[in-house]
Amino acid sequence: MTPAPAPASAAAAPVQAPACEPGLDRLRELIDLKERARQGPDPKATERQHAKGKLTAHERIALLLDKGSFTEVEALRRHRATGFGLEDKKPYSDGVVTGWGTVEGRTVFVYAHDFRIFGGALGEAHAQKIHKLMDLAIAAGAPLVSLNDGAGARIQEGVSALAGYGGIFQRNTKASGVIPQISVMLGPCAGGAAYSPALTDFVFAVRDISQMFITGPDVVQAVTGEQVTQNGLGGADVHAGTSGVAHFAYDDEETCLAEVRYLLSLLPSNNRELPPTEISADPADRTGDALLDLVPADGNRSYDIRGVIEELVDDGDYMEVHAAWAPNIVCALSRINGQVVGIVANQPSAMAGVLDIKASEKGARFVQFCDSFNIPLVTLVDVPGFLPGVDQEHEGIIRRGAKLLYAYCNATVPRISVVLRKAYGGAYIVMDSRSIGADIALAWPSNEIAVMGAEGAANVVFRREIAAADDPEAMRQQKIKEYKEELVHPYYAAERGLVDDVIDPRDTRSVLARSLAMLSSKDAELPCRKHGNPPQ
Template sequence: METQTLEELEEEFAAPDAVLSLRTRTAELNGLHATVAAGDAAATERQHAKGKLTARERVDLLLDPGTFQEVEQLRRHRATGFGLEDRRPHTDGVVGGWGTVEGRTVFVYAHDFRIFGGALGEAHAAKIHKVMDLALAAGAPLVSLNDGAGARIQEGVTALAGYGGIFQRNTRASGVIPQISVMLGPCAGGAAYSPALTDFVFMVRETSQMFITGPDVIQAVTGEQVTQNGLGGADVHAGTSGVAHFAYDDEETCLEEVRHLITLLPANSTEEPPAVACDDPADRPGDTLLDLVPADPQRPYDMRHVVREVLDDGDLMEVHEHWAGNVICALGRIDGRTVGVVANQPMVLAGVLDIHASEKAARFVQLCDAFNIPLVTLVDVPGFLPGVDQEHGGIIRHGAKLLYAYCNATVPRIQVILRKAYGGAYIVMDSRSIGTDLSYAWPANEIAVMGAEGAANVVFRRQIAASDDPEATRQQLVKEYKAELMHPYYAAERGLVDDVIDPARTRAVLAAGLAMLRTKTVALPHRKHGNQPA
């Protein structure tokens, strides 16, 4: 039958003398659904001209083919005046429902920029609330595909209240189900707080932006001139602010990576991450590790090579790759099971911990603990970054966040000390003293309060000063200090590491330890919640 307009269908359904067969009405209903799904052709063309996909095209890329089940497709806003009474499109600018990713249920909602610029109104918000409630009730991941112009001005405070309902649900779902925000267009003002409350934020270069106040307002208030991308583009948030965890060049790649991330996560906090068949032997020797890490503690190397060597097939998904590069946080698998890896990166700032690295690692540790992902910590850390700016910026407070996160974590935890581990940073990087289940060290490890040079200058200051040859005396005392307190087996002799291992066996040792810890249980004191450092 010929497709009718929405107005013609509504008039026909509303006619008092309309007596149509169920078959006829069903055919008309199918036509209505098809018309709504197709949307306005001109608006679709405008969306494509911007290099952007439509909401439904995005949903189709995210979910397994043919699995999307839409809710409230025919919902419309109430006529409120201010130019909206004659513009009441179905869906009200958001598409929502559920489907599967690799056969596992996932909920999704996607702003439709073709309708009111994706702006949020009362009905629009109610649809999102519905999807979020269903996701929490079903215990399944929630993905939001964001491409909207903020609150719908014509609906006033009801639009703002809609955002409040989203924020409340984001918070209630935090740590219960994985929440993933994908930025595929603008996200300004209060709307930006929902992604900030979720577990992961993905962005697409050139087409997505996030900011609280836009360039025009900033220029009016401060006189600063900046473009939208310069203010809140993907690279800004992935590399400078740390708001975005991932940034990609196009929507297709971005959504494919979202699918990959979902396969690494459990459906909810009561389940384990899915295990997969693995052809990479758990006891595969890693002889290349013997050449990757220099014996000289001052020489840098790329810790990513070490991480890849111990993970299945060298496959890792690095979180916050472009922000706080002195620490690596990544998801991968060992023996077919998801693990979270936290590792110092000697290639950046010698791998020290600073404010941003502490924040980055702390949130990642909390995420892994919330979703039953075991933690592997690879340590090569010279300490915390010294400096007035770090102290005034609150390195004590921010460093305590990482300490708190590890101490609070109940998932299996294994620490491996590759080379050096000095001072408070050694303690913070999941040492035995703060509760790691197993601690191992490579045979070139140095665990100490500080490096031998600095320690000798402090401990033997008077002896060096009184010597006829201070430099020769200092060098001799450095060697003695190393031999007595920094030799590779000092910590093992005192039970602070479980074993000193052959680096080539690192993967095998980790796999065996994680297998043993799979049934780990922890009894915690009753409390409403902790009060972590701000």
């Protein structure tokens, strides 16, 4: 049977376009908008950024995160401000790139100022993007990295910009001790903007392109008459070696961001996790024969404690924090038998390893960080005491030295101390002695633990006998010998239970590894309280 012909009206109906084409157009538009946001409002702005030796925000994020892992949020955000010409300038992203990705497979949140847009200055929308990202990082329990390259508050937005900084500071404080916070200085950071990095755990800086200051050189000159360059006032080396604001300083962005990745590999994602462990090819029971030669028996001879650290840790690899500031104490993150540890050590090659104001504050801050993030502490002690002097006393060595004492006493992580050579006076107590809560206290056979050195003690205790003697110097030497034999001999502290064991220096690594393994399940609780009130 022949089928009936189709109705004329049906045959004449126009062909309909596929329903998906309008969606494809929108998708192409979206892709184009995001690419424009990535490139910035002015192609020449990228050229200017590169001409300064600086990378763009997206280039920096690509170096920091695992390849292809970055997920950007609010890429199309624009400000709503009017006046002062802003209504005609509404670039996408509003000068900050925000999102998350991974570092060695673990989630990390990041925001990066885009100096090509408004000089990276912070406005209301800009700040809200950062607020949202910080809230996400806290909720997800993942580290937060800020790549700072901004000109401060956006003047055209007035108090709204200042309020934006307040929101950042409040979240920095809320996240403190909850998630690791790392600030990377990759350009200017002036005025109130500088306080956010100061609230974070670690500050990285790059020479020649990083500057941080509350008031710039022009204001300093106008107020004080002092002439100074931006780098001379707040450059990377100034803050790494003089002010202590920066923990690390590097020559270029690539090296800096690679070191940020390394630091993140040593840290837990949050305060509810343990640091990541690694299987180490370096035997835990490896003997350290070199230690016998590294540390001189003569307490007056200096040596570099970093050589001792290299012998004790896995493959001699460690990351020193604040290397250029307060060099008389060394703070470092490393691994022993694959377990992350924080190492605090007196440095006899700098000021004989004495504790002063800067060293106390440096050590206290590091101990508090390690305790916040479940990183065991290993303390290597070789300290002659606190630095005497009018300046130290007048500048508050009592309250500022007490910061280190408070930090150790408050720490609940596994704590192991090793007296390598001398440990005198209050400095011995402060350097995580048994009496303030060290879980394991060890000493080498060369140790001298006492109120003070034998020479000084003899001069005080036996001064009358020495003065009355026919040969005062001979009497003095005799009394020094007696004092050493009675009170400073290596086993005096062990006999009184203040040292758990006097060990062969060559066995230090294996003893530390076994002690850390034993303490891995340590459970210590502080009294119930809102928070302590540490000395300031």
